Amino acid sequence: MSKVSVIIPTYNRLPMLKEAIHSVLKQDFEDFELIVVDDGSTDGTIEELRKFGGRVRLLQHPENRGVSAARNKGILHAKGKYIAFLDSDDLWVKGKLKIQLTFLDDNPHYPLCYTDEIWIRKGKRVNPMVKHAKYSGWIFEKCLPLCIISPSSAMMRKTLFSKVGLFDEALPVCEDYDFWLRIAARFPIFFIDRKLIVKRGGHSDQLSNRSWGNDRYRVIALEKLLSEPYITQEERGMILKEMKKKCQILYKGFLKRGKEIEARHYQEVMKRYGVEI
Numbered sequence: 658m659s660k661v662s663v664i665i666p667t668y669n670r671l672p673m674l675k676e677a678i679h680s681v682l683k684q685d686f687e688d689f690e691l692i693v694v695d696d697g698s699t700d701g702t703i704e705e706l707r708k709f710g711g712r713v714r715l716l717q718h719p720e721n722r723g724v725s726a727a728r729n730k731g732i733l734h735a736k737g738k739y740i741a742f743l744d745s746d747d748l749w750v751k752g753k754l755k756i757q758l759t760f761l762d763d764n765p766h767y768p769l770c771y772t773d774e775i776w777i778r779k780g781k782r783v784n785p786m787v788k789h790a791k792y793s794g795w796i797f798e799k800c801l802p803l804c805i806i807s808p809s810s811a812m813m814r815k816t817l818f819s820k821v822g823l824f825d826e827a828l829p830v831c832e833d834y835d836f837w838l839r840i841a842a843r844f845p846i847f848f849i850d851r852k853l854i855v856k857r858g859g860h861s862d863q864l865s866n867r868s869w870g871n872d873r874y875r876v877i878a879l880e881k882l883l884s885e886p887y888i889t890q891e892e893r894g895m896i897l898k899e900m901k902k903k904c905q906i907l908y909k910g911f912l913k914r915g916k917e918i919e920a921r922h923y924q925e926v927m928k929r930y931g932v933e934i
Contacts, residue, residue, distance in 0.1 A: 660737055696718045716731060742809060748854065824836050831874035839885075904934050908920045
């Protein structure tokens with residue numbers, strides 16, 4: 658049985674996918690299984706993956722179901738003690754697997770660790786903004802404004818999923834934001850301050866660029882959290898404060914686009930909790 662299960666979900670990204678796979682196969686740690694979950698690709702991905710033989714374990718969806726369903730399928734079939742994700746448009750730096758595995762082996766009270774990133778946008782290296790800063794420990798409050806953990810940078814114990822659940826397949830984007838919040842509300846998380854992944858963005862099929870108003874899905878994730886029994890009163894206040902900010906942005910954005918019904922929806926969301934926007 659492999660110690661780490663590496664899961665790559667993919668959909669019609671064959672050239673970048675092959676580069677992602679090679680960045681895993683070139684790691685300086687070998688006790689892993691590499692699972693690629695093809696989410697209904699139509700670009701010849703399946704045929705190309707078969708050329709990797711036993712080095713890649715292929716799982717398939719006959720039609721596109723979204724990144725959450727693909728990741729979840731990989732998790733349910735994984736055999737490793739640890740799970741590491743890699744998005745098919747990202748790359749790992751050599752040494753990533755070994756560094757994170759060593760940390761988790763030596764620090765059993767942390768269920769998850771994540772790393773710093775090299776950002777590439779449209780082929781050029783760029784610097785993250787201050788709002789993308791990374792943190793260690795009890796980082797729930799830091800995770801509320803936006804997603805600071807990249808799936809490609811995270812490694813976690815497989816037992817974590819039995820405690821917090823899988824990715825929410827109803828969310829087309831921000832599914833990782835929802836997932837990290839569920840973890841950060843209950844467990845400390847460790848940040849390894851080394852740039853161990855290459856995060857490539859700016860391409861047309863990047864999930865976060867597909868539609869306006871990703872805060873719509875963050876509001877859904879935050880409202881879900883309010884019903885969780887493990888959320889403290891202090892955390893509830895933090896959640897409502899962040900929900901108000903996001904609902905105000907969405908309210909103004911929809912009004913600007915002449916969509917009054919959609920705008921009023923975010924007024925009603927906050928009214929449920931006694932908050933006016």
